[in-house]
Amino acid sequence: MMARNPDSRNVVEFADFISRRRAKGTALAALVFLIIQGILHPVFRTDGYAQSGPRSYMWAVNAALLLALILPAGGLIWGRRVRELVNDDVSRANARTAAAAAFWLAMAIALGLYALPLSRAMTAHQAIYLIVMPTTGLAPLVFAWLESRALRDG
Amino acid sequence: MGDELHNRLREERARRDLTQAQLAELVGVSRKTINTVENGIFVPSTVLALRLAKALGTTVEKLFQLR
Numbered sequence A: 001m002m003a004r005n006p007d008s009r010n011v012v013e014f015a016d017f018i019s020r021r022r023a024k025g026t027a028l029a030a031l032v033f034l035i036i037q038g039i040l041h042p043v044f045r046t047d048g049y050a051q052s053g054p055r056s057y058m059w060a061v062n063a064a065l066l067l068a069l070i071l072p073a074g075g076l077i078w079g080r081r082v083r084e085l086v087n088d089d090v091s092r093a094n095a096r097t098a099a100a101a102a103f104w105l106a107m108a109i110a111l112g113l114y115a116l117p118l119s120r121a122m123t124a125h126q127a128i129y130l131i132v133m134p135t136t137g138l139a140p141l142v143f144a145w146l147e148s149r150a151l152r153d154g
Numbered sequence B: 001m002g003d004e005l006h007n008r009l010r011e012e013r014a015r016r017d018l019t020q021a022q023l024a025e026l027v028g029v030s031r032k033t034i035n036t037v038e039n040g041i042f043v044p045s046t047v048l049a050l051r052l053a054k055a056l057g058t059t060v061e062k063l064f065q066l067r
Helices: A006-040 A055-068 A080-086 A089-115 A124-151 B009-015 B020-027 B031-038 B046-055
Strands: B005-007 B064-066
Touching (some): A006 A080, A055 A124, B009 B031
Antiparallel strands (some): B005 B064
């Protein structure tokens, strides 16, 4: 048996804490993003809300930040050992599964938009929004759910 | 094909009176990894399986079986 080191046990427990916090934070961020987009739907407004200026691309910045949450970069500020534990094989597999789920949703929406007769014309910007917004919301939600399941005691 | 991977990780860990965090520390992985292997959610790599077996003083064949 290898020697047990109390300090390394603390690292394991701390990494567990960071992983739980990341799962909750990721789910919360994704839900807030989806709710805000559902309320504001900036790309489809005709009142000039997001026709120009920062508001016209802020949703895309938010989407990019959300996607960054499933990159294996958690625990970045806590040192190499904690980072390795937080972004272990399980988390990397969970991130891949989340990305695959988002890919298939994106394909389904894109094919749907192409195949379904639209009642009104849609700009490329609006079509991209319809594909990117739900998929960037889905990926972190799936990741958070998989991480929570992995962390669940028992 | 169609074989299912079963493991005795929980039993072997309990037999040595180790918590998931303690075994994780011994093996050098996260508690999340131990938990997901025990629950059959995550199939460990060969390297991890060997490290788990070594930490628990057993063999990979006794720890993991195809059924």
